[in-house]
Amino acid sequence: MSALSDLINLDVSGSTDKIIAEYIWIGGSGMDLRSKARTLPGPVSDPSKLPKWNYDGSSTGQAPGDDSEVILYPQAIFKDPFRRGNNILVMCDSYTPQGDPIPTNKRYHAAKVFSHSDVLAEEPWFGIEQEYTLIQKEVKWPLGWPIGGYPGPQGPYYCGTGADKAFGRDIVDAHYKACLYAGINISGTNGEVMPGQWEFQVGPSIGISAGDQVWVARYILERITEMAGVVLSFDPKPVEGDWNGAGAHTNYSTKSMRSDGGYEVIKKAIEKLGKKHKEHILAYGEGNERRLTGKHETADISNFKWGVANRGASVRVGRETEKANKGYFEDRRPSSNMDPYTVTSMIVETTILWKP
Known part of the structure; x- marks a missing residue:
């Protein structure tokens, strides 16, 4: 060998x-x-x-x-x-x-949206939080879980350390460094709430590059898990029951939102997103109804609501944005298996190009 x-x-x-x-x-x-x-x-x-x-x-x-x-x-x-x-x-x-x-080919439509003059003028930034689950290949059960059984309840695993809390860190660290080497703007990584589940963040990325970078980061992760003999899952609810699902929270801002007084622009953009909630949900990933239940830090799939620092909302605004009166917001609805070209371009279409 x-x-x-x-x-x-x-x-x-x-x-x-x-x-x-x-x-x-x-x-x-x-x-x-x-x-x-x-x-x-x-x-x-x-x-x-x-x-x-x-x-x-x-x-x-x-x-x-x-x-x-x-x-x-x-x-x-x-x-x-x-x-x-x-x-x-x-x-x-x-x-x-x-x-x-x-x-x-979802990229083609996204590229047309991002090349629109109104969109270019607003310089849309994205930060995508990609959650995923590592699965034991032979038994099709999350990494670190006892075969045929369950680990202790959620609580100690989120950002956890230790052999009984963090499963697959070697894969995560290998992926982190490989993405940095590749030139992907990976901005961080952490253990997630469900054991065997992790997250990496890509961004801030501008326009179409957000989709390109997330897809290549996924490819690199798929190759690394292949070498490790572990299966990579982007299923939004890999284990039914009292376990968190997997999403791809999408942080978003425009030039106007990042400028003084941008909080008013943010609120108007969120209002538009609420009016097109059903259309967005249909495009935000397969099986998302198993994840968006109103539990486990999600809003119910049928209802749109937003709030400051509320992780049970469809759209969350951070305290820092509220305080500064400018910044960004987080669309928490996209599932882990969403297409980043579709999600980013759809957010831009609704918030910049759509005139209700």
Whole structure:
């Protein structure tokens, strides 16, 4: 195995100018990350300089077998923490050979929203809190939980330390450093309320880059859990019962909200979100009704409410924002399996572009 490890970690930069680019895209389920690698003649830092590529869409649920070719358009480049050197990870979206975005390409619509002049003028910032659960591969039960049984009740696990409270910290720390290496603006991580559950935060990120960075951070985490022999779950309620679910709280601000007197802008934006609550819920992730019950730090899925420092609200405003009369707010409704392109662009559409 040591010889295999030596080859995996082999630095080829001294013997060739060629690099490896890992093309990443989202499959037909909307959550299945796919990737494949290709050799390029030399280092590349501009995604527009990368070649387009194709894949078999019939094997990802995105095209019929008799017309299976789907084209990858490179959109964002990150350093590859696995191969290192000049090698790169490339976030792509998917198109037909005729150049039309395929139905599962959520990035295309988001990019149009974020390129709107009214949106550009407001410089929308996002901070996304991505929760996830680590699952024991063979028994399909959260990491650290006794097989066929349950751990002690919630309380000591949130931001906890110790072998009986924190399960999977090696994976979490490896992911943290790998994201920093890749160039993702990962801003922190912590153990969550349910044992075996963790969170990382990405942001502040501007516009479309928020979606790119969350997806690549998810990809990196998926690769690390693969190496660790642990299954990564973004299910919003991985264990039924008196356990917290998993969300992707989305913190948001605009230039107007961050300016003096921005609290009034925030309140007007939240009012708009309330008027479109049902539309947002439909787009905020699969199985979210199992999580948004009004318990375990959530608001009931059927009712929209907001409050200051209220973690049982749909939208929470921080005390610091209230005190400063400017800042940001947190949409607590998105589930852990939400599409960040969809959620971020929808928040922007509702709060900036929609004129009730």
